[in-house]
Amino acid sequence: MTFHTHHHEQVAEELYDIFESSFDEIFVTDAHGTVIMVNSACEQYYGLSKSDFVGKHVRELEEQGIFYPSASLQVIESKQALEIVQKTDKSRYLHVRARPIFYKNGKLKSVISYSRDLTDLMELSHQVDKMEQQIEFYKRELVQTQSDITGIIVHSDKMKKVFQFIERVSVVDTTILILGETGVGKSRIARLMHDRSSRKTKPYYEVNCAALPETLIEAELFGYEGGAFTGGLKQGKKGLIEKANCGTLFLDEVGELSLSAQSKLLHVLQEKKVRPIGGTKEIKLDIRIVAATNQPLEEMVKKGTFRRDLYYRLNVIPLYIPPLRERREEIIPLVHHFLTVFNERYNRNVEFSPKVFEAFLKGEWPGNIREIENMVERLVVTSERIVTIRDVPFLQQETYTSAHLSLHQKLEELECRLIQEAYEEFGSSYKVAEELGISQSSAIRKIQKYTRGIE
Structure with a gap:
């Protein structure tokens, strides 16, 4: 019996050690919302001792502004687990997961919340971005376009796999076809593949095939000899394919190419040569082509709007980038990244309330990273210092002036x-x-x- 008691004490001690040494804050309340126990991470997050929490009701702590909103109260109300973003009175953001614990008879016993500090993670992500930008700047004087600010943030397993794949394929010269919805960061990934390849010091060009009219796209890609067509430069013009020789050419929205341009591109890929429009001489190429599309090329092949042989030539190594709604872990760090970028750009100091971060977390984002980037920029430019839920149009509740109400x-x-x-x-x-x-x-x-x- 003594051994049994001693064994129980040892187990209890070990469980307490696990509870205390957790990286996450662990916060336990009873079924009514009174705090039963907290671990030492709690003291670090709020700058208070455990005695400031134990025995207090969470509404009282919420009232004092120690944190907001209370996840425990929401769980007591709904009897369901939830995830929220919480703000502390030290202006730190916490990612809180709270779950109800029930007795065998189904009655609520307690609520356990696990909180992780997002603030350091966001700050660290920001520092890494800044260091990478400095390295890139010293490596080559690069005029940064607006799209260059899009952060590549990798917190989800799906994106970790994508990046492991990028590491493997960047070093070979095979043609890559990047697939994914608009705004998932395809052009950023194409640039990254170039920067990780042996061609990194050589030219990199990108062209959005949807942005140019059909009449210009061929001249832009393949170039033309002087006098090749009316309105062209007298001395002719080098095409992007020739300019990118020895480097990488990224063809965004490749599905938008006309059948004539598709035919010429196929020739470039097969023969590794390009002939300017109106020219007779072919120029030898050593070039890597990376293409991207948000269109179903297979269906276009069936309809006859995309050449089957070009599709097979481009689709040697397909790389699918999942949409943001399938990697929600990246939404909050992305929002914070853009918030920092645009605050610096416009010399503002705008902050988002926890509910606004939650709104971003719960959104569907059909426009993916680009849509979030545009939304954050708009809020930074047009908002007061603290953005609350009423400033976020996509989450406005139904208007309260419903005609049928008294x-x-x-x-x-x-x-x-x-x-x-x-x-x-x-x-x-x-x-x-x-x-x-x-x-x-x-x-x-x-x-x-x-x-x-x-x-």
Whole structure:
């Protein structure tokens, strides 16, 4: 029996060690929201001792502005696990995962929350970006285009696999076809492949086949001799294929090429030679072609709008880039990356509230990274210093002036909206009362009424 007791003590001690040494903050409340236990990571995140938490109700901690919003309260309300972004009073952002624990009879027993500090991760990601930019700048004087700011952020398993694949194929000269939706970062990845290849010191050119009219694309790609056609330069012009010789040419939206241009491109790939329009001499090439498309080329082949032989020639090594909604781990770091970039560019100091980060996390983003980049830029340029959920049009709730509601219901919905927005922005009942011109006891009552369990 002594041995058995000793064994239990040893197990309990080991479990406590695991609990204490976790990198994540572990925060446990009972079924009513009173804090039962926290680990030492909690002290680091909030700059408070464990005794400041244990025995307190989470709403009280939320009231004091120590963190906002409370994940535990939302779990108690919904009886379901959830993930949120939380802000602390030290202006740090935490990624919180909270789950309910039930007794065998199905009654709620407790809520366990695991929190990880995103702030350091975001800052680290930003520092790495800055260092890489400096290295690139010293390596070659490069005029940075706007698209160059798109961060390559790799936190998901899917993108780690993509990058392992890139490491393997960058060193060979095989033609690559990058597949993926608009805005997933295909041009950035093509550039990365060039920078990782033995051609990295040689020319790199890219052309968006959808951006040029059909009449110009061939002249742009293949070049032309003087007098080849009306409106051309007298002395002729070198095409991008010739300019990129010994280096890499990236053909974005290759599915947009006309059948005539497809035919000439096939010749370039097969013969490793290019003939300018109106010319008789062929120029020998040592070039790597990387192509990209967001179109279903196989279906275009069946319809006859894309040459089958060119499709096979391009599709030697296909590389699929998953859309952002399939790698949500990257959304928050991306948003933070763009927020930093645009704050620096426009000399602003805009911050996003936790609900805004959540809104980004939950969005579908059909335009992927480019859509997020544009959204963050717009918010930085047009917003006040702190962006709250009401500033984010894609997550606006349904308008509260629904025709079928009574005056009382309309007023209540309006009051609910005002209280939620004020509490999100100011984080304390005292400031909400001040802002809305009501007593603090009234503010506390309304906050409890309207902010319970909102996500």
